[in-house]
Each structure stands twice: as structure tokens, then as C-alpha cells.
Amino acid sequence: MTSTYEKQKKLHFDVMNVGLRAQATAVGFVQLCIELQRAGVLNDAALERIKGAIAADVSLAAPRAISCERYRSEIKDRLDHLFAGEQEVGPADALAFGTTADC
Known part of the structure; x- marks a missing residue:
């Protein structure tokens, strides 16, 4: 196994353990876009x-x-x-x- 694979696998399980799901990700993405637009980046x-x-x-x-x-x-x-x-x-x-x- 490569370290990249192991890092991705760990991230996958960390995200699952936090309870993130598509809706939570979408909410975070929308908020990120709002913040980037307010900061003049987007x-x-x-x-x-x-x-x-x-x-x-x-x-x-x-x-x-x-x-x-x-x-x-x-x-x-x-x-x-x-x-x-x-x-x-x-x-x-x-x-x-x-x-x-x-x-």
C-alpha cells in the first residue's frame, strides 16, 4: 500500500466517523462559497x-x-x-x- 492510499483511506474513515454525509458536505460547500464571495475571492x-x-x-x-x-x-x-x-x-x-x- 502506498502512503497516499493509506492517507485517503484514513480520511475516508475519519469523515465517516465524524458523521459527514452528502447533505453536510453540501451545506459546508454552500457556506464556503458564501464566505469566498463575501471575501471577494469568488x-x-x-x-x-x-x-x-x-x-x-x-x-x-x-x-x-x-x-x-x-x-x-x-x-x-x-x-x-x-x-x-x-x-x-x-x-x-x-x-x-x-x-x-x-x-
């Missing part, structure tokens, strides 16, 4: 690219009965609220569900 265009990448990836898993463009747009709107750092987003079931699947 500009608006970069933040928009980050949110766009997230929305595009999340929309790949849209249920078949939902219009992908509409779903992506709603996710992007919700991300705008999250990354603003001051507004509640609300439950995921608030997303509108269309009748067409254009993915």
Missing part, C-alpha cells in the same frame, strides 16, 4: 457557473414525468436562495412537476 460569474453545474447535474436525475428544463430552472432558483445565505429554501416537494419529459 465573483458573481464564478458563483453562477457553480450553481449552473449543480443544477445541470441534479436535473439529470429528474423523474421522467418532469420537464428537464423546468426542473433545472426551479433547481437553479432554489440554489439562488441557498447561496444568498439568508433565505429559506423550503421543502423539495415544492418543486413543480410538469407532464412532459424532454431530457
Whole structure:
């Protein structure tokens, strides 16, 4: 085993032992972006690219009965609220569900 592998394995178990999961990681990532933007390190265009990448990836898993463009747009709107750092987003079931699947 290489020391790099062992370090990665230790990090993996350390993260698990702390109880981190995808939601905790996402919250930390959003907060990191907010802090970087407030410090002037991350500009608006970069933040928009980050949110766009997230929305595009999340929309790949849209249920078949939902219009992908509409779903992506709603996710992007919700991300705008999250990354603003001051507004509640609300439950995921608030997303509108269309009748067409254009993915």
C-alpha cells in the first residue's frame, strides 16, 4: 500500500466517523462559497457557473414525468436562495412537476 492510499483511506474513515454525509458536505460547500464571495475571492460569474453545474447535474436525475428544463430552472432558483445565505429554501416537494419529459 502506498502512503497516499493509506492517507485517503484514513480520511475516508475519519469523515465517516465524524458523521459527514452528502447533505453536510453540501451545506459546508454552500457556506464556503458564501464566505469566498463575501471575501471577494469568488465573483458573481464564478458563483453562477457553480450553481449552473449543480443544477445541470441534479436535473439529470429528474423523474421522467418532469420537464428537464423546468426542473433545472426551479433547481437553479432554489440554489439562488441557498447561496444568498439568508433565505429559506423550503421543502423539495415544492418543486413543480410538469407532464412532459424532454431530457
